[in-house]
C-alpha cells in the first residue's frame with residue numbers, strides 16, 4: 001500500500017466483541033434472544049414501543065458499564081486514523097461508542113460514520129430532533145423540542161430504513177485504495193455490498209479481518225483470521241511501518 005493512499009475501514013459487531021458486547025449472529029448472539037421484527041423494525045416499534053425501549057435500554061445500560069471499554073482493535077484503528085499520511089474513512093455498523101472513545105483518547109475529531117445510528121442518541125419521530133442521551137427511554141417521554149408525548153425513539157436505523165450518510169459513504173468508496181472489513185458477517189446490505197462497490201471503482205486491495213470468512217468474502221484479496229484485538233493492531237503496525 002503506497003503511503004498517502006485512502007484507506008476505507010468498515011467495522012461490525014465483531015470489533016466490539018472483546019469489549020464485552022454481543023454480536024448478532026454468532027452462537028448465542030442478540031438475534032438468538034430477540035426477534036428482529038419485534039425490536040429492530042419500524043413496524044415492531046409501532047406495534048410494541050415498550051418492548052423496543054426495553055431492548056435498547058438494556059443495551060445502553062450494558063454499554064455504560066465501566067467494564068465495557070474500547071479494546072486494542074478500537075485503539076489500533078484510532079492510531080491509524082491519527083498517524084496514516086493519507087485519508088482514513090471509518091464507517092461502522094455498530095451503534096456503540098467504542099470507536100468514538102478510542103478516537104477521543106487521541107484527540108481525533110469524531111469523523112466516524114455510524115451508518116446504523118447511535119445507542120446514546122434519541123430521535124423524535126415528530127420533529128426529527130436528535131439528542132444525546134445516557135438514560136432509559138420510555139413511551140411516556142415528551143420531546144424537549146416539539147412537546148409531543150410518546151414520539152421519542154432510539155436513534156437507531158432499523159431494518160427497512162435508510163442508513164445514515166449513504167451518499168458520503170459511496171463517494172468515499174469510489175475513492176479508496178485499500179478497503180478493510182473488520183468483524184462483520186457481511187450479511188446485511190447495504191454494508192455487505194461496500195467491498196464490491198469499492199472494487200468496482202478501482203480499489204486496489206480488499207482485506208477481510210474476521211474470526212471466519214464472511215458471506216461477502218468472495219470479493220476480498222486477503223483474509224486475516226483471528227480475534228480483532230490481536231489481528232488489527234498487527235495489521236495497523238504493518239500498514240504504518242510498510243513492512
Ligand code: APR
Nearest residue numbers: 012013014017023024025093183184185188210211227228
Ligand atoms: N474478532 C473478529 N471478528 C469477530 C470476533 C472477534 N473477536 N467475534 C466475532 N467476530 C465476527 C463473527 O465471526 C461474525 O462474522 O464478527 C462477525 C459479527 O457478525 P454479526 O453478528 O452478523 O454482526 P454484524 O456483521 O455487525 O451485523 C451487521 O446486522 O443486525 C444488524 O444492524 C445490525 O449492524 C448490525 C448488522
